[in-house]
Amino acid sequence: MFRRKLSALDYHNPAGFNCRDETEFRNFIVWLEDQKIRHYKIEDRGNLRNIHSDDWPKSFEKYMKDVNCPFKIQERQETVDWLLGLAVRLEYGDNADKYKDSTPDGAKNTDNTAKNAEPLINLDVNNPDFKAGVMALANLLQIQRHDDYLVMLKAIRILVQERLTQDAIAKASQSKEGLPVALEKHILGFDTGDAVINEAAQILRLLHIEELRELQTKINEAIVAVQAIIADPKTDHRLGKVGR
Secondary structure: OOHHHHHHOOOOOOOOOOOOOHHHHHHHHHHHHHHHHOOOOHHHOHHHHOOOOOOHHHHHHHHHHHOOOOOOOOOHHHHHHHHHHHHHHHHHHHOHHHHOOOOOOOHHHOOHHHHHHOHHHHOOOOOHHHHHHHHHHHHHHOOOOOOOHHHHHHHHHHHHHHHOOHHHHHHHHOOOOOOOOOHHHOOOOOOOOOHHHHHHHHHHHHHHHHHHHHHHHHHHHHHHHHHHHHOOOOEEOOOOEEOO
């Protein structure tokens, strides 16, 4: 998951890094701060370097706040990915002259028309600010989290297009006028012995049926939205391949 960024930062074991291993994780954080991020002064890194201390989680949580990491300490994978993105950005800033003229393999042969066909392809999905923004929107709109931030962004786009456009809001705001219903045509199926109660029961049954229909409509809309996401595979425009 982190191999490419770790390799770009010259980490000693990019292929075997395991963020779930507590000791390896703490050593990695110290390495990242000492060698790449360097947010603290050297004399202020003591608590973070003391990886065997019982207070290390508190020191790391403070470090996350100091570097403005948008994730919680329990969200380890997201935190590691964000910190790596920050480190890559700082690494590029320190060596801008070295990287400014570099071109990815095959980039010179990329079809510009294909680029313009998909507006999301030009986004830097590894940018920490991009990830934080997508996560904030997903939380605001109550959209399920996904490991791929681009997938979450597409889900947000679908929701906005279908529910938050001016036409959609205006349509939802319109009052619904009900049609007259002849209760005598609807069989209740039982008799309470009181005509008024029978009529009330018939009305409750019809209201319940209407709620079930609305629920089914929402389920169908959710299915369509999910299908729109999973039916759109990732595309590697450089390789001319579709899919993972």
